[in-house]
Amino acid sequence: MVDNMPDKDLEEGVIPSRNSTSSDASTKEGEETDSPASGSDVEAAYPMGKLDWDSPEDSGDPHNWAFSKKALHTAIPALYGFTVTVATSAYTPAIPIIMKKFQVEREVAVLPLSMYTFGFVLGPLVAAPMSEIYGRRIVYWVTMPLLMIFIAISGSANNITTLTVMRLLAGIGGSGALAIGADIWDRKSAGRAALAFVMAPFLGPALGPLIGAYIIDQYNNNWRFTQWVILFIAAPIFLISLVMQETMKSRILYLRAKKITGKAPYQEGDTHLLLRKLGAGLFRPFHMMLLEPLVAFLSIYTGFSFAMMFSFFGSYNYVFQSIYGFNQKEIGLTFLGILVGFLFAVMSFGIFDATLYTKASIKANHNPAPEHRLYAAMLGSIMLPIGLFWFAWAPGKDVHWIVPVLAGVPFGWGSLAIFLSATTYLVDVYQATNGASAVAANGILRYLFGAIFPLFTIQMYTALGVHWAGSVFAFVGLVLMPVPWVFFWKGKELRARSSVYFATAMRVPLCKVCRDCSDRNIRDAREIQAQSATDGGQVASFWVRMMILGKGLMTISIEVMKLQYSTGTRATHSFRPSTLPTVKVLTLFVAKMAAKLEYGLEVFRGQMI
Numbered sequence: 001m002v003d004n005m006p007d008k009d010l011e012e013g014v015i016p017s018r019n020s021t022s023s024d025a026s027t028k029e030g031e032e033t034d035s036p037a038s039g040s041d042v043e044a045a046y047p048m049g050k051l052d053w054d055s056p057e058d059s060g061d062p063h064n065w066a067f068s069k070k071a072l073h074t075a076i077p078a079l080y081g082f083t084v085t086v087a088t089s090a091y092t093p094a095i096p097i098i099m100k101k102f103q104v105e106r107e108v109a110v111l112p113l114s115m116y117t118f119g120f121v122l123g124p125l126v127a128a129p130m131s132e133i134y135g136r137r138i139v140y141w142v143t144m145p146l147l148m149i150f151i152a153i154s155g156s157a158n159n160i161t162t163l164t165v166m167r168l169l170a171g172i173g174g175s176g177a178l179a180i181g182a183d184i185w186d187r188k189s190a191g192r193a194a195l196a197f198v199m200a201p202f203l204g205p206a207l208g209p210l211i212g213a214y215i216i217d218q219y220n221n222n223w224r225f226t227q228w229v230i231l232f233i234a235a236p237i238f239l240i241s242l243v244m245q246e247t248m249k250s251r252i253l254y255l256r257a258k259k260i261t262g263k264a265p266y267q268e269g270d271t272h273l274l275l276r277k278l279g280a281g282l283f284r285p286f287h288m289m290l291l292e293p294l295v296a297f298l299s300i301y302t303g304f305s306f307a308m309m310f311s312f313f314g315s316y317n318y319v320f321q322s323i324y325g326f327n328q329k330e331i332g333l334t335f336l337g338i339l340v341g342f343l344f345a346v347m348s349f350g351i352f353d354a355t356l357y358t359k360a361s362i363k364a365n366h367n368p369a370p371e372h373r374l375y376a377a378m379l380g381s382i383m384l385p386i387g388l389f390w391f392a393w394a395p396g397k398d399v400h401w402i403v404p405v406l407a408g409v410p411f412g413w414g415s416l417a418i419f420l421s422a423t424t425y426l427v428d429v430y431q432a433t434n435g436a437s438a439v440a441a442n443g444i445l446r447y448l449f450g451a452i453f454p455l456f457t458i459q460m461y462t463a464l465g466v467h468w469a470g471s472v473f474a475f476v477g478l479v480l481m482p483v484p485w486v487f488f489w490k491g492k493e494l495r496a497r498s499s500v501y502f503a504t505a506m507r508v509p510l511c512k513v514c515r516d517c518s519d520r521n522i523r524d525a526r527e528i529q530a531q532s533a534t535d536g537g538q539v540a541s542f543w544v545r546m547m548i549l550g551k552g553l554m555t556i557s558i559e560v561m562k563l564q565y566s567t568g569t570r571a572t573h574s575f576r577p578s579t580l581p582t583v584k585v586l587t588l589f590v591a592k593m594a595a596k597l598e599y600g601l602e603v604f605r606g607q608m609i
Contacts (some may be wrong), residue, residue, distance in 0.1 A: 014401055052254075060256060062184035070184050076244060078197045079237045080140060084147060084174045085204025088117050088450075090094035090212035091167075091312045093328040094223035097216070101223065102160040109160070109312075110454050112167045117310065119171020120447035127176025128440040133319045135251030137244050139176050144238040146173025148231050155227030175447075180549035184247050193326045198423045199346065201446075202416050205309055209316075210332035218328055284434070285441035294429060294487065294494055295438050298422040299445040301483045305384055305415035306472060307449030309338065314457035315391075319466055324401045337405040341387070343414020348413070349376040363559055372420055380417030383542040385477035387411025392470025421484065429495060435570045 053061050062070070089115050098109040123143070131139045150170035212226045219225045287296040309442035316334055320326040325335070336553065352375040360368040387410035394404040426442060427435040461469040535538050 036560055036609040045457060047069040049589070050223050053249075060252055061249070062245075062252075065184060073184055073244060073247060074177035074197060076237065076241050077140070079202050080144065081197065081200030082204045083230065083233045083237060085240050086208045086211065087147075087151065087170070087174075087204075087227075087232070088113065088310075089208025089313055090206040090215070090226050090229065091116070092209050092317075093212040093216050094226045095334065096328075097165075097221055097223045098160070102163075104160050107459065111160070112154070112164045113313070114451040114455055115164050116167040116171040116576075117447050117451040119168050120175040121444050121451070123172045123175035125285060128285070128437060130176075131248070135246045135248045137246045140241050140244065141178040143174055144234060144241065146170075148234050148238070149173075149226050151234075155224045175208065193204045193585030198420055199342065199416065201306070202309070202342060202412075202419065203339070205313075205450075206335050206342065209313065209335055210329075213328040213332035226508070253571075284437040284446055286432075288434075288438055289405070289441040289444060292438075292441075294491075295426065295441050297428065297483050298487070299442045301480050302422045302442055303445035303449040304420050304476060304480060306446045307417060307453040308388065308411070308477075311453040311457040311473070312338075315470070318458055318461045319391075319395045319404060320401065323395050323397060326401075327510045334401075334405045335408065337408030338412035341383075341414070342416045343379065344409065344413040345376070345420065348379055348417060352376050352379075362575050369492065370425050371488045373428055374484045374488045374491075375421070376417040376516040377425075378419070378488060380414040381484050381550050382414070383410040383483040384414030384418065385474050385481060387414060387475050388470060388474035392474055392547075393467055397468050418484070425487075430541070 057064060062073070067075075094107045095106065095113070098104070098112075099106060102109075127143065128140050147170055150166050154163050154166035154170060157166060196236055211229070215225050215229055216223065246255065288300055290296065312335075317331055320331050320334055356375050357368065357372045360372040387407050390407035390410065391404055394407055422442065423439060426438040430438040460472070463469075464472070
């Protein structure tokens with residue numbers, strides 16, 4: 001009972017055991033007490049902020065579960081992620097049939113693919129913060145039925161509008177759990193254990209065209225079964241998920257305390273904290289994506305590599321159908337080259353994790369810098385442009401079809417290696433409380449790019465030709481190649497100048513959410529923040545510099561356009577005088593934003609030192 005709870009336990013945040021007796025915490029008869037445990041209303045329960053495990057060996061801690069139990073709770077989210085993502089590309093072999101069935105152009109027939117993927121941008125924005133409030137398990141139980149309902153309706157659609165809208169809703173409803181990871185593995189095992197979960201967003205789209213092509217062939221070109229097959233995959237996974245237990249620490253402790261005391265723990269000092277946490281969770285991914293260089297650049301990089309696979313849904317059809325005369329089943333088989341690359345990515349990530357990362361962990365007393373997660377990404381940054389250039393220039397009438405198929409090996413290797421490293425790196429940097437938001441921010445750009453790229457891929461290949469259209473993508477891969485190398489080199493400095501990371505490391509509650517930290521994080525953050533202060537705050541954040549640079553470039557552009565107009569010069573893309581006011585407004589806006597960010601950075605530094 002709550003009235004019999006020892007004050008010492010309250011202070012130390014230890015949940016009373018089920019064997020506690022009334023004599024353990026008896027008070028003198030008639031004695032008044034101000035202890036929170038002595039009241040009878042809901043707020044008499046002890047506060048959430050003081051809950052913790054009974055001991056490091058607490059059996060309720062998911063980190064202490066048996067390996068088989070951990071494996072089950074990792075496999076279910078992984079299978080769920082595969083099911084949700086395979087529905088993206090399983091639709092692609094049906095696009096020619098949809099064009100004939102509903103009498104629409106290819107650009108319109110591609111919309112159900114893009115809108116389903118776009119739903120992955122919206123779903124995690126709600127699911128990620130909800131999982132941090134109500135736990136991981138309930139999110140799986142809600143999102144999977146939503147996916148099945150809307151996919152079933154989309155398979156019954158009789159027009160392109162219904163099909164597009166229902167697939168959008170299916171993407172929103174089913175994608176929530178993609179931003180949620182199982183928090184059951186310790187830091188030593190997290191890298192290898194995360195492989196099953198983070199591979200799902202890549203395995204699903206890669207296998208989808210093959211699955212969809214064989215389904216269409218099996219059911220006499222009936223496109224509806226490309227949707228309904230998702231139901232057959234999702235239903236048993238949902239039934240298995242019903243045996244899942246909660247894995248989020250705060251939710252486990254909340255449920256345990258409520259069961260033992262009969263009263264719900266409360267949040268100290270703020271009855272609206274849950275609503276504020278939900279609101280903060282909705283905007284935090286955007287905040288991190290815009291103001292955290294670590295999140296921004298890794299999201300752009302993984303987004304590009306992920307979107308390239310979605311562009312292959314169009315380019316593989318274009319290349320292998322127009323040059324080699326493949327049918328849909330044969331085109332689906334060409335994606336096996338990418339799957340082979342995925343296997344190499346997993347192997348290389350596992351080798352790096354077991355060797356270089358383990359060595360760094362031992363050297364750092366099992367608390368290595370997060371940058372040691374980036375070894376696979378550095379290798380992947382080399383493999384990605386190799387695969388893209390290979391696929392750009394290999395296809396030809398006099399070249400065997402296996403040559404462009406093999407280009408998928410270095411591409412798949414590079415893209416998945418980058419994603420694996422980026423995901424584990426972000427989770428290591430922002431830890432449990434903000435890790436989900438960092439992964440959600442990464443997912444926003446990843447799936448946004450994935451939704452957009454299929455809309456222009458075929459047009460690009462038609463206009464530029466196979467060789468140069470593919471080369472454009474490859475050159476972008478070259479431009480982004482330094483990202484993991486720079487982060488490995490300067491990651492310590494970038495982390496310490498991050499407001500979210502620094503608040504986490506110093507146990508400063510950012511939006512009253514961040515609490516976890518490590519001694520190394522605190523030491524690194526203090527050291528580099530102090531160095532920044534010693535230097536007079538000369539090192540501005542990356543985005544402030546970009547704002548200032550943008551202001552300068554816009555100012556120069558205005559002057560050049562003025563000169564061009566006054567001298568009568570007519571360039572290929574000349575401007576009208578009416579363009580100047582708009583550019584001036586943009587320049588003024590960028591200048592103001594740069595000034596505000598620079599001022600805010602200085603204030604933040606002053607508060608943290």
